[in-house]
Amino acid sequence: xxxxxxxxxAKRIEDGELDKVxxxxxxxxxxxxxxxxxGVEVVGSGTIWNxxxxxxxxxxxxxxxxxxYAVWFKKEHGRPVIDKAELKKFIAKxxxxxxxxxx
Numbered sequence: 230x231x232x233x234x235x236x237x238x239a240k241r242i243e244d245g246e247l248d249k250v251x252x253x254x255x256x257x258x259x260x261x262x263x264x265x266x267x268g269v270e271v272v273g274s275g276t277i278w279n280x281x282x283x284x285x286x287x288x289x290x291x292x293x294x295x296x297x298y299a300v301w302f303k304k305e306h307g308r309p310v311i312d313k314a315e316l317k318k319f320i321a322k323x324x325x326x327x328x329x330x331x332x
Contacts, residue, residue: 258297267300268309289313295320 261271264282269291273280282296283289291299291313298320302310310316 258293259300263300264296267303269296269299284310284313284316286310287312291316298323 259267261274261279264271265285268285270283270285271279271281272283279293282291282293284291284299286309289312295313295316299310299316301323302316302319310319
């Protein structure tokens with residue numbers, strides 16, 4: 230009976246959750262492969278958190294928040310950001326569209 234419960238619970242785990250645990254840090258918005266696909270190098274990939282992030286195109290260091298925006302940019306535009314300046318413009322545009330009541 231308990232074994233059936235375990236199998237049932239295992240089937241409920243979604244692929245994204247598995248990827249998060251097996252391919253990235255627990256305190257991270259995306260898996261390492263999602264960051265890499267967005268042109269972001271994960272520096273010091275860890276189990277709990279990653280040590281840092283860089284844009285692969287320019288080797289510029291970026292923050293965790295900027296790395297997440299880079300993935301968002303890739304999902305919207307179908308390509309990685311060119312450089313940190315383009316990423317900052319994208320972030321500013323997105324932050325302008327967030328109502329002040331959501332802060």
